Amino acid sequence: MAAARCSASRCPPASRRVRPRAPVAEARPDPCVVVVEDEPQIRRFLRAALAGQGFRVHEAGTGADGLVEVASRQPDVVILDLGLPDMDGLDVIRKVREWSAVPVIVLSARGQEADKVAALDAGADDYLSKPFGVGELMARMRVALRHRARVSDGALESAFSFGELHVDLAVRRVTVGGAQVHLTPIEYRLLAVLVHHAGKVITHRQLLGEVWGPNATEQAHYLRVYMAHLRRKLEADAARPRYLLTEAGVGYRLAAE
Numbered sequence: 001m002a003a004a005r006c007s008a009s010r011c012p013p014a015s016r017r018v019r020p021r022a023p024v025a026e027a028r029p030d031p032c033v034v035v036v037e038d039e040p041q042i043r044r045f046l047r048a049a050l051a052g053q054g055f056r057v058h059e060a061g062t063g064a065d066g067l068v069e070v071a072s073r074q075p076d077v078v079i080l081d082l083g084l085p086d087m088d089g090l091d092v093i094r095k096v097r098e099w100s101a102v103p104v105i106v107l108s109a110r111g112q113e114a115d116k117v118a119a120l121d122a123g124a125d126d127y128l129s130k131p132f133g134v135g136e137l138m139a140r141m142r143v144a145l146r147h148r149a150r151v152s153d154g155a156l157e158s159a160f161s162f163g164e165l166h167v168d169l170a171v172r173r174v175t176v177g178g179a180q181v182h183l184t185p186i187e188y189r190l191l192a193v194l195v196h197h198a199g200k201v202i203t204h205r206q207l208l209g210e211v212w213g214p215n216a217t218e219q220a221h222y223l224r225v226y227m228a229h230l231r232r233k234l235e236a237d238a239a240r241p242r243y244l245l246t247e248a249g250v251g252y253r254l255a256a257e
Helices: 040-052 063-073 089-097 113-122 134-153 185-196 204-211 220-234
Strands: 032-036 056-060 077-080 104-108 126-129 159-162 165-168 173-176 201-203 244-247 251-254
Touching: 032 040, 032 063, 040 056, 040 134, 056 063, 063 077, 063 089, 077 089, 077 134, 089 104, 089 113, 104 113, 104 134, 113 126, 113 201, 113 204, 126 134, 165 185, 173 220, 185 204, 185 220, 185 251, 201 204, 204 220, 204 251, 220 244
Parallel strands: 032 056, 032 077, 077 104, 104 126
Antiparallel strands: 159 165, 165 173, 201 251, 244 251
């Protein structure tokens, strides 16, 4: 029997034949941020600034309402004022840290070093004193989102690149301008902690605990000595560092952008 042939009316021309569609990548939702701030004008300012950058913004005017928002919204970042009417912002941080690793950025009129250290030691990821610039806030938000992505992936940062500095923790290799830099074991551990938290302020107490152990958390002179060694090896000008930045009276930050 002759093979059946389709007529012109039944066979679509080659240009009209249906081709399988490529899978469409699922669009990611805009990042979500919860703002816990008791001053309405600051909340409005933050909402406008954040929404203009593509964030979904939810607000709370008290610590209790903020905890509810964080629990129900599961945000990517929390922006928190410390001077709330019903509870201290430090208590909000501690309660959030009981069940969530969400990045917390503190915005506060408390600008003393002791206040910054207390907030960071309580579990905050970053601290900006009021008044603050939108550009600086957005830079800190980008760092927080990168940290959130790493936590969600269940992995710590193992490689870091910024400017001429390149660190690969997987192979324990550090280079500046392509030239390998040899570090002592303590210098390497100190740099590794900063790489794991790149862009974030790490307090003196946190660094001492992670590098030297819990019995050394009051020995701040260790940090000054070894940070000076690191800067001499990694910075073009140790007196004006580009990578290893000092947060006066608080700790250190590895610049990430």
